[in-house]
Amino acid sequence: MTTPLLPTLHNLPPTLLLEGAISIELQEGIPIFRASNIIQNRIAALLTKQQNSSLNSEEEQELDGYEEIDDYLSFLNRVARNLV
Numbered sequence: 001m002t003t004p005l006l007p008t009l010h011n012l013p014p015t016l017l018l019e020g021a022i023s024i025e026l027q028e029g030i031p032i033f034r035a036s037n038i039i040q041n042r043i044a045a046l047l048t049k050q051q052n053s054s055l056n057s058e059e060e061q062e063l064d065g066y067e068e069i070d071d072y073l074s075f076l077n078r079v080a081r082n083l084v
Contacts, residue, residue, distance in 0.1 A: 011065060022073070030080050033073045039066070 023036050035043070046063045049055060055063065 010068065014062070028084075030084055032077050032080070035066070035070070035073070042066075 021036050021039050023034050024031050025034065026032070043063070043066050046055065046059055046066075049059070050063070
Protein backbone atom coordinates (compact mmCIF):
# COMPACT_ATOMS: atom_id res chain seq x y z
CA MET A 1 0.00 0.00 0.00
CA THR A 2 1.32 3.47 -0.83
CA THR A 3 0.95 6.58 1.26
CA PRO A 4 -0.91 9.43 -0.48
CA LEU A 5 1.25 12.42 -1.35
CA LEU A 6 -1.15 14.85 0.31
CA PRO A 7 -3.29 14.32 3.39
CA THR A 8 -6.98 13.94 2.59
CA LEU A 9 -9.25 16.76 3.65
CA HIS A 10 -12.83 15.73 4.36
CA ASN A 11 -14.33 19.22 4.57
CA LEU A 12 -13.44 22.79 5.40
CA PRO A 13 -14.68 24.71 8.42
CA PRO A 14 -17.25 27.25 7.20
CA THR A 15 -15.22 30.21 8.48
CA LEU A 16 -12.20 29.02 6.50
CA LEU A 17 -14.08 29.89 3.34
CA LEU A 18 -13.80 33.57 4.22
CA GLU A 19 -11.71 35.64 1.88
CA GLY A 20 -8.32 36.14 3.48
CA ALA A 21 -8.66 33.17 5.84
CA ILE A 22 -5.30 31.81 4.69
CA SER A 23 -2.24 33.99 4.42
CA ILE A 24 0.87 33.29 2.41
CA GLU A 25 4.15 34.82 3.44
CA LEU A 26 7.65 34.37 2.13
CA GLN A 27 10.35 33.03 4.42
CA GLU A 28 13.75 32.81 2.78
CA GLY A 29 12.03 32.79 -0.61
CA ILE A 30 9.70 29.92 0.32
CA PRO A 31 5.91 30.49 0.43
CA ILE A 32 4.56 29.57 3.86
CA PHE A 33 0.82 29.04 4.34
CA ARG A 34 -0.80 30.10 7.61
CA ALA A 35 -4.24 30.69 8.99
CA SER A 36 -5.04 34.41 9.08
CA ASN A 37 -5.27 36.32 12.36
CA ILE A 38 -9.07 36.09 12.19
CA ILE A 39 -8.93 32.30 12.03
CA GLN A 40 -6.18 32.08 14.67
CA ASN A 41 -8.32 34.20 17.01
CA ARG A 42 -11.32 31.94 16.40
CA ILE A 43 -9.23 28.84 17.17
CA ALA A 44 -7.96 30.49 20.37
CA ALA A 45 -11.53 31.34 21.40
CA LEU A 46 -12.67 27.77 20.81
CA LEU A 47 -9.71 26.35 22.75
CA THR A 48 -10.37 28.73 25.66
CA LYS A 49 -14.03 27.77 25.73
CA GLN A 50 -13.07 24.09 25.57
CA GLN A 51 -10.80 24.52 28.61
CA ASN A 52 -13.32 26.52 30.63
CA SER A 53 -16.52 24.66 29.77
CA SER A 54 -17.51 22.47 26.88
CA LEU A 55 -18.03 23.01 23.19
CA ASN A 56 -21.30 22.19 21.49
CA SER A 57 -21.17 19.66 18.66
CA GLU A 58 -20.97 22.37 15.97
CA GLU A 59 -18.02 24.02 17.72
CA GLU A 60 -16.30 20.64 18.16
CA GLN A 61 -16.65 19.96 14.44
CA GLU A 62 -15.31 23.43 13.65
CA LEU A 63 -12.28 22.90 15.89
CA ASP A 64 -11.68 19.44 14.40
CA GLY A 65 -11.81 21.01 10.94
CA TYR A 66 -9.21 23.58 11.93
CA GLU A 67 -6.96 20.82 13.24
CA GLU A 68 -7.32 18.95 9.96
CA ILE A 69 -6.52 22.02 7.84
CA ASP A 70 -3.60 22.88 10.15
CA ASP A 71 -2.15 19.42 9.52
CA TYR A 72 -2.63 19.97 5.79
CA LEU A 73 -0.97 23.39 5.75
CA SER A 74 1.89 22.09 7.90
CA PHE A 75 2.41 19.29 5.40
CA LEU A 76 2.44 21.75 2.47
CA ASN A 77 4.93 23.95 4.32
CA ARG A 78 7.24 20.98 5.03
CA VAL A 79 7.09 19.89 1.40
CA ALA A 80 7.88 23.42 0.20
CA ARG A 81 10.86 23.67 2.57
CA ASN A 82 12.17 20.25 1.60
CA LEU A 83 12.01 21.04 -2.11
CA VAL A 84 14.44 23.93 -1.68
